[in-house]
Amino acid sequence: METYESLLAAVSVEDGEPITNPATDEVVGRAPQATADDLTRAVAAAEKAQPGWAALGHERRSQLLNEAADAVDRSAEALAELIAREQGKPLNGPGARFEAGGVAAWLRAAAATPLEPEQVLDDETGRATLSYRPIGVVGAIGPWNWPALIASWQFAPALRMGNTVVLKPSEYTPLSVLALGAIVNQVLPEGVLQVLSGGRDLGAAMTNQPGFGKLMFTGSTATGRAIVAESAEQLPRLTLELGGNDPGIVLPDVDPEAIAEDLFWGAFINTGQTCAALKRLYVHEDVYDAVVAALTAVAEKMAMGPGTDEQNVLGPLTTPQQFKIVDRLVEQAKASGARIVLGGEPDRDAPGNFYPATLVADIDPDQPLVIEEQFGPALPIIRYRDLDEVIGLANALDAGLGASVWSSDPGAAREIATRIQSGTVWINSHGGVHPMVPFGGVKGSGYGLEFGVEGLKAVAVPQVING
Ligand code: NAD
Numbered sequence: 001m002e003t004y005e006s007l008l009a010a011v012s013v014e015d016g017e018p019i020t021n022p023a024t025d026e027v028v029g030r031a032p033q034a035t036a037d038d039l040t041r042a043v044a045a046a047e048k049a050q051p052g053w054a055a056l057g058h059e060r061r062s063q064l065l066n067e068a069a070d071a072v073d074r075s076a077e078a079l080a081e082l083i084a085r086e087q088g089k090p091l092n093g094p095g096a097r098f099e100a101g102g103v104a105a106w107l108r109a110a111a112a113t114p115l116e117p118e119q120v121l122d123d124e125t126g127r128a129t130l131s132y133r134p135i136g137v138v139g140a141i142g143p144w145n146w147p148a149l150i151a152s153w154q155f156a157p158a159l160r161m162g163n164t165v166v167l168k169p170s171e172y173t174p175l176s177v178l179a180l181g182a183i184v185n186q187v188l189p190e191g192v193l194q195v196l197s198g199g200r201d202l203g204a205a206m207t208n209q210p211g212f213g214k215l216m217f218t219g220s221t222a223t224g225r226a227i228v229a230e231s232a233e234q235l236p237r238l239t240l241e242l243g244g245n246d247p248g249i250v251l252p253d254v255d256p257e258a259i260a261e262d263l264f265w266g267a268f269i270n271t272g273q274t275c276a277a278l279k280r281l282y283v284h285e286d287v288y289d290a291v292v293a294a295l296t297a298v299a300e301k302m303a304m305g306p307g308t309d310e311q312n313v314l315g316p317l318t319t320p321q322q323f324k325i326v327d328r329l330v331e332q333a334k335a336s337g338a339r340i341v342l343g344g345e346p347d348r349d350a351p352g353n354f355y356p357a358t359l360v361a362d363i364d365p366d367q368p369l370v371i372e373e374q375f376g377p378a379l380p381i382i383r384y385r386d387l388d389e390v391i392g393l394a395n396a397l398d399a400g401l402g403a404s405v406w407s408s409d410p411g412a413a414r415e416i417a418t419r420i421q422s423g424t425v426w427i428n429s430h431g432g433v434h435p436m437v438p439f440g441g442v443k444g445s446g447y448g449l450e451f452g453v454e455g456l457k458a459v460a461v462p463q464v465i466n467g
Contacts, residue, residue, distance in 0.1 A: 002074070002075040002078045002183070003078055004077075004078045004081040004082060006078070007075060007078040007079065007082060007179045007182070007183075008028070008029050008082060008175065008179070010179065010182045011029070011031075011175055011178035011179050011182055012029030012030050012031070012175060013030055013031070013032045014030065015030070016029075016030030016031045016032045016033065016197075017030060017031050017032075017033055017171070017174075017197075018030055019031055019086055019172070019173075019174065019175055021085050021086065021088070021306075021352075022087070022088040022315070022316040022317065022318050022319065022352055022353045023085075023088055023305070023306035023307060023308075023315060023316045023351075023352040023353075023354070024306065024351055024352055025351050025352060028082075028085045028086050028175060029086075029175050031171075031174040031175055031178065031197045032178075032197055033197065033198050033199070033202075034168075034196035034197060034198040034202055035198075036201075036202075036205045038196060039166070039196060039202065039205055039206065039209060040209070042166045042194045042196055043137055043166055043209060043210075043211040043212065044211070045190075045191040045194065046137040046164040046165070046166050046191055046192075046194060046211075047136070047137055047164075047211055048191060049164050049189060049190065049191030049192050050134065050136055050137060050162075050163065050164040052189065053159075053162060053163075053164055053189060053192050054134045054162035054163075056162075058115075058160070058162075061111075061159065061160055061162065062110075062111035062112070062160065063111075064187055064188060064189075065107050065108070065110055065111040065156060065159060065160060066107070066108060066111050067187040068107050068183075068184040068187050068188060069103075069104040069105075069107035069108045069111075070104075071183050071184060071186050071187055072100065072103050072104040072107065072180070072183055072184065073104050075179075075183045076097070076100040076101065076104070077097075077100075078179075079100045079103075079148065079176065079179055079180060079183065080095075080096040080097045080099065080100040081096070081308065082175060082176050082179050083096040083099055083100065083147065083148060083173075083176045083307075084096040084306075084307030084308050084315075085307065085308060086147075086173050086175050086176050087144060087145070087146075087147055087172075087173050087176060087307075087318050088271070088307050088315040088316045088317070088318050088353075089270050089271070089307055089315050090305075090306075090307040090308075090309070090312040090313055090314065090315050091307060091308065091310060092310060092311075092312070092313055093312075093313030093314075094265060094269050094270070095270070095307065095313065095315070096307060099146055099148055099149045100148065102149045102152070103148050103149055103151075103152040103180060105435055106149070106152045106153055106156050106435050107152060107156045107184075108435075109156075109435030109436060109451075110156035110157045110159070110160040110435070110455075110456070111156075111160060113157075113160075113436070113452060113453055113455075113456055114453075115132055115161075115453055115456045115457070115460075117129050117130065117131040117132075118130045118131075120464070126466065126467065127466075127467060128464055128465065128466045128467075129464065129465045130462055130463070130464050131462070131463050131465070132161065132456065132457055132460035132461070132462055132463075133162075133460060133461050133462075133463050134161055134162030134163045134460065134461075135161075135163050135213035135214045135237065135459065135460060135461050136163060136164075136211075136212075136213040136214075137163065137164050137165070137166065137211050137212055137213060138154075138155075138158040138163045138164070138165050138166075138212065138213065138214045138215070138216060138459060139165075139166050139167075139168075139206045139209070139212040139214070139215045139216070139236070140154035140155060140158070140165055140166070140167040140168070140215070140216045140217075141167075141168050141203045141206060141215065141216070141217045141218070141219065141227075142154065142167065142168065142169045142170055142177065142218055142219070143170050143218050143219045143220075143275075144169075144170035144172040144173040144318050144319070145270060145273040145274060145275070145318065145375075146270065146274070147169055147170060147173035147174075147176045147177050148176045148177060148179075148180045150218050150241075151167055151169060151177045151180060151181075151195075152180070153218075153450050153451070154167065154216045154218070154450075155167055155193055157450070157451075157455045157456050157458075157459050158214075158216070158459040159188075159192065159193065160456060160459075161456055161459045161460045162460075163213075163214075163459060163460075164191060164192050164193070165192070165193050165194070166194050166196060166206075166212075167181070167193070167194070167195050167196070168195075168196050168197070168198060168202055168203055168206060169195065169197055170219075171197070171198065171199045171200070172318055172319055173318070174197035174198075177195055177197075178195050178197055180195075181193060181194070181195035203223070203227075204226075204230060207226075207227050207230040207231040207234075207236075208230060208231070208233060208234060209234065210234055212234065212236045213236060213237065213461075214236050214237040214238070214239070214459065215227065215231060215236045215237075215238055215239075216238075216239045216241075216448075216459070217238065217239070217240050217241065217242075217446075218241040218242075218275070219241075219242065219243075220242065220243050221242040221243045221398075221399075221444045221445070221446070224240045224242040224446055227240070228240070237461075238447075238448065239440075239446075239447070239448030239449075239450065239458055239459075240441075240446030240447055240448060241275065241440065241441065241445075241446050241448070241450065242275075242401075242441060242444060242445050242446035243275065243373045243375075243399060243401075243444070243445060244275050244276050244277075244279065244373065244399050244400075244401030244402060244441065244445050245279045245280065245371070245372070245373045245397050245399040245401075246276055246277065246278050246279050246280070246399075246401055246402040246403055246404070246422070246430065246431075247278075247279075247280050247281075247282060247393070247394040247403050247404075247420075248263065248266065248267075248278040248280070248281045248282065248403070248404040248405075248406065248430055249282045249384075249390055249391075249394060249403070249404070249405050249406065249416065250263075250281065250282065250283040250284060250287065250291055250406040250407075251284055251387075251405065251406060251407040251409075251412070251413065251416075252284040252285075252286040252287055253407055253408045253409060254287055254291070254406050254407060254408060255408065256287055256290040256291040256293070256294040256295075257294045259291075259294075259406055259428065260291070260294035260295050260297065260298045261298050262428065262429050262430070263278065263281065263291075263295055263298075263406070263430070264295060264298045264299055264302070265431075266278035266404065266426075266429065266430025266431050267279070267281065267379045267430070268299070268302070268314065268357060268377055268379070269431060270315075271304075271314050271315050271316070271317065271355075271357075271376065271377045272326075272374065272375060272376040272377040272378065272379075273317065273318060273322070273375050273376060274431060275401055276401050276402035276424065276430075276431045276433070276439075277430070277431055278379070278404060278430040278431065279373060279374060279375075279379070280370045280379075280380050280382065281379055281380065281381045281382065282382045282384045282390045282393065282394065283381055283382070283383060283384070284384060284385070285383050285384065285385050288381075288383045291381075292341055292359065292361050292381055295359060295381075296341050296342050296359055299342055299343075299357045299359060300342065302314050302357060304354060304356065304357065305354075306352070314357060314377065316352045316353040316354045316355075317353040317354075317355055317376055317377075318353070319353065320353055322353070322375060322376055323346070323353040323355055323376075325374065325375065325376065326355050326358075326374055326375075326376035326377070326378050327346060327348075327355065328368075329368050329369040329372060329374050329378060330344050330358055330360065330369065330378050332367065332368050332369065333360050333363055333367050333368075333369045333380065336363070336364060336367055337362075338360050338361065338362055338363035338364070338367065338369075338380070339360070339361045339362045339363075340358065340359075340360055340361075341359040341360070341361045341381075342356075342357060342358060342359040343355075343356035343357050343358030343359065343377070343378070344356070344358045344360070344378075355376055355377055355378070356377070357377045358377060358378040358379070359379055359381060360378060360379065360380045360381065361381045362383065363380045363381065363382055364382075365382050365393050367380065370382060371397060373399070387416070391416070391419050391420065394420055394421075395419075395420065395421045397444075398443050398444035399441075399443060399444045399445050400421045400422040400423060400441055400442035400443035400444070400445045401422060401423055401424070401441040401445035401446075402422055402423065402424045402425070402426065402430065402431060403417070403420045403422040403424070403425045403426070404425065404426040404427070404428075404429065404430040405417055405420075405425060405426075405427055405428075406427075406428055407427075407428070410427050410428065413427045413428070414427060421442060421443060422441070422442060422445075423439065423440045423441045423442050423445065424439060433451070434451070435451050435452070436451065436452045437451055437452055438450070438451050438452045438453075438454040438455060439451050439455075
């Protein structure tokens with residue numbers, strides 16, 4: 001089994017870009033910076049490796065993905081420690097160990113999902129079969145919040161379908177993804193998966209690079225829009241998993257204490273830095289005070305601190321920029337007269353990017369903390385009276401990744417769910433993803449699906465054989 005030190009030594013280079021621990025501001029390691037020429041070389045190597053990889057067939061590729069998952073399991077603790085030091089999420093809770101375990105789970109799910117050709121016509125008028133072929137080389141560009149897990153969401157299905165992959169992690173969390181690449185490349189043939197670390201320029205170069213049949217992007221809506229514009233020349237297929245501003249709607253029939261812990265983790269998983277976290281909570285006036293009190297009681301108990309300390313379940317914000325965004329939004333809410341129930345007073349001079357878990361009550365629905373994506377540990381809780389009005393508020397923003405409805409009558413909640421404009425609506429939970437359940441956004445949250453059979457189809461080209 002690999003140690004944290006040996007894993008880091010395998011990917012960190014002396015003259016690379018320093019990557020700091022967001023809990024301590026100390027340098028974790030140094031990431032290589034790939035150039036445009038490195039990218040061109042990587043794409044050429046991926047093109048060379050692709051026919052052989054596709055020729056292995058589904059069964060052999062699936063076997064290798066399972067072996068890659070075993071390799072991840074063997075190095076899971078070392079990988080989790082690197083994630084905790086680089087990205088900041090704690091080892092425990094739904095944190096870095098959970099992330100490393102998720103990588104193995106998604107590799108195994110990509111291997112296990114069946115995708116058979118479909119007989120779409122077979123009668124006296126003719127016969128047609130729809131099959132899914134490899135695209136060729138897939139480019140993947142990732143964010144910093146769940147760096148290793150989201151990388152696996154991109155490369156595992158793409159590899160399963162016979163594509164080769166060139167992947168660029170976020171400039172803030174390259175080491176975890178380089179390390180994951182090194183682990184799975186213990187079993188994959190050369191050139192099948194390459195990880196190139198670099199900045200925004202390298203991402204922009206990928207959108208213009210000939211050779212990519214598809215780009216998978218997870219990140220902000222602004223960058224997603226830039227990728228659509230910049231990729232017009234090469235016309236790769238696109239999957240865009242963009243920002244979210246997920247509403248949660250709490251109906252008057254809930255038991256506040258029974259739902260409080262799930263509400264908390266829906267909003268505060270990874271210290272709020274999760275695409276499909278609950279980012280604005282609408283609570284019916286009948287249960288408003290009781291829900292705020294129950295949520296506060298849960299939130300108060302959650303330990304925040306460096307990710308490597310076993311007792312912590314909340315960590316720092318990964319970047320100082322993200323700290324500033326959360327700080328600004330909470331200060332604006334305060335100035336508007338909203339009530340800070342918990343948190344809201346960060347120590348701005350302390351090391352690290354720690355912002356305390358913050359609950360903001362009696363806030364106007366049009367406050368920036370409500371309508372902008374905070375991507376951090378500050379939850380606005382809005383009081384509502386009328387169901388139609390709250391559904392209108394939920395649908396008013398240009399985001400549509402997830403949403404949730406909370407009720408002791410799941411049937412009624414499902415009815416309400418059909419009126420919400422988002423890719424997923426959870427009932428009595430928020431944000432849970434499963435490798436067999438398709439996931440993707442609508443509106444400003446992007447397009448395309450990941451996971452399950454739909455996720456495999458998205459990294460393949462459909463071909464009809466007619467006759
Ligand atoms: P970001 O858009 O700033 O960066 C994402 C990646 O894009 C990085 O690797 C970056 O180097 C690269 N990039 C930057 N400019 C580029 C360009 N012009 N062309 C190509 N690539 C470029 O996003 P972030 O701050 O790393 O991530 C946070 C955002 O991601 C949040 O909005 C969050 O909601 C979203 N997110 C969405 C999902 C999802 O599944 N929908 C998952 C995680 C995060």
